[in-house]
Amino acid sequence: MTETAARIKEVRDGMRILWDVTITMDDGLPLAADVFLPEEPGRYPVLLSYGPYAKGLPFQVGYPTAWESLSGDHPDVAAGSSCAYQNWEVVDPEKWVPHGYAIVRVDSRGCGRSPGYIDHFSARETKDFVACVEWAADQPWSTGKVGTSGVSYFGMNQWQVAAERPRGLAAVCIWEGASDFYRDASHHGGILSTFWEHWYDKQIKVVQYGLGDRGPVNPITGLNVCGDETLSEEELAANRCDFGTVIRSHPLLDDWHGERSGVLENIEVPLLSAGNWGGSGLHLRGNVEGFLRAGSAQKWLEMHGLEHWTTYYTDYGRQIQLAFFDHFLKGVDNGWDRRPPVSLLVRSPGEAYEERAASAWPLPETAWRRLELDPDLLQFVEQNDAEPGSVEFSGGREVTFRLPATDADREITGPVSAKLFVSTDSDDADVFLTVRLFDPGGKEVTFAGAVDPNAPISMGWLRLSHRELDESASTPWRPIHSHSRTLPVEAGEVYEVDVEVWPTCIVVPAGYTLAVTIGGRDYENPELEDAVTMSNFKNAMKGCGPFLHDDPVDRPQRRDAARVRVHCGGDHRSSVLLPLQER
Incomplete structure (x- = not known):
């Protein structure tokens, strides 16, 4: 069995870790990925994420206020994990590798340790994501079955990649991810949302490839989170689109927005769409619409509350995801296929929630x-x-x-x-x-x-x-x-x-x-x-x-x-x- 080439290979915390694996795109651009594997050699189903938040940036460092509320209010999130490998809005390898999964995190083009031009949710990004799925399916440590998972950005681009039906993609778990870039994200009722321009400044420019020695350092590997090159501000600006300005120049739902929204009817893979009652302004609508419109014969909608960064990591959310992926990536007969299509946490004042199942959305008894x-x-x-x-x-x-x-x-x-x-x-x-x-x-x-x-x-x-x-x-x-x-x-x-x-x-x-x-x-x-x-x-x-x-x-x-x-x-x-x- 040929081992995957990596910048650093080590065994620690019960995992074989391949740091900075290169995945080469069709245009020759090398994307950087980290791979977390069980210690025992073998073939494992893959959970893959592709996005811009820098695979080497710890959750605690990049998003300290969110991490403090998450870990402080929900001790189950940190239980059984050192939390050293926690990243923003993707799975914790220490919670998944012991269950027999290979975890792959890919820095999207232009972000983290992947060079290139940043153009969010573009056809180029989708093509890259498709290539990463097919690469993961072909690796010697892979069973050939790949699931995609992640919150927000890591959910939004799943609608796009699932519609392309890449080889090896066996299931998608889209947690709080918009599916219609115009109606869900950039323009609400035709009114421009300024979120994206501010988000770009606060969450993307700070992890752009080329910050090099001016950027953060991965505390585990010692590698620069944002690449080994240190580029000038002018060079950095030339390597990214001006996202807020570009959005402002497209006030109507045109082809630019269409390119950044998945063709939901083309999706065939088993689908778990999880939305948040408190998600007005970005993701809630997209999870419901994605569930309703996806062409998948096997699809489920889950709706919960609390913060955007919470339920995905709690035992409640993780156990739902585990049952879903166990069934479709491992073939476990755990009853998932008999699960009702819709499950809700019905919300009451005081953040009280009551579980309920339903056969459809809107609820038939409405x-x-x-x-x-x-x-x-x-x-x-x-x-x-x-x-x-x-x-x-x-x-x-x-x-x-x-x-x-x-x-x-x-x-x-x-x-x-x-x-x-x-x-x-x-x-x-x-x-x-x-x-x-x-x-x-x-x-x-x-x-x-x-x-x-x-x-x-x-x-x-x-x-x-x-x-x-x-x-x-x-x-x-x-x-x-x-x-x-x-x-x-x-x-x-x-x-x-x-x-x-x-x-x-x-x-x-x-x-x-x-x-x-x-x-x-x-x-x-x-x-x-x-x-x-x-x-x-x-x-x-x-x-x-x-x-x-x-x-x-x-x-x-x-x-x-x-x-x-x-x-x-x-x-x-x-x-x-x-x-x-x-x-």
């Missing part, structure tokens, strides 16, 4: 309830028979409609949508919807979001000029907008618009009040006294996390100041559609 907006009472009503009226909001002023409290628990689980009749005094307007919860004393109840520790229940967005629906894909509970062109907006004209609110889950206890706030800018928790800051994000966490819509070009002052009127009753029955569940 009792859809359309409630109209009463502008006088500022409440939801079964039918607004009062005289037609309206309410007004602007960037700095919002309006909140409440569902009257009851003496019984009420559960909302599924997609939410709003049908609004709106007019504006401007040439365009942005509509922001926030689903919120208030306790019997009127205090807002927030939740641990995927990133923000004080997040509301869910959110939705729509730019008025992007109101055109994709009629072939839309349903009443899931309006999908085409975003292929902008429609004119005339001051004073009333327009019927459908707003997609991202899927959610909340048990509203007796005496609590569910509410929807309609406004003209991002939600901020009004009762928050000390906003949390994190090492890997620029802005303080005020309710929306880093998923803000504050670009001065995309949202000029006149847009933020636009006065918008929501018309109710009569011929303009503005309403919200809620997915109620029996308790």
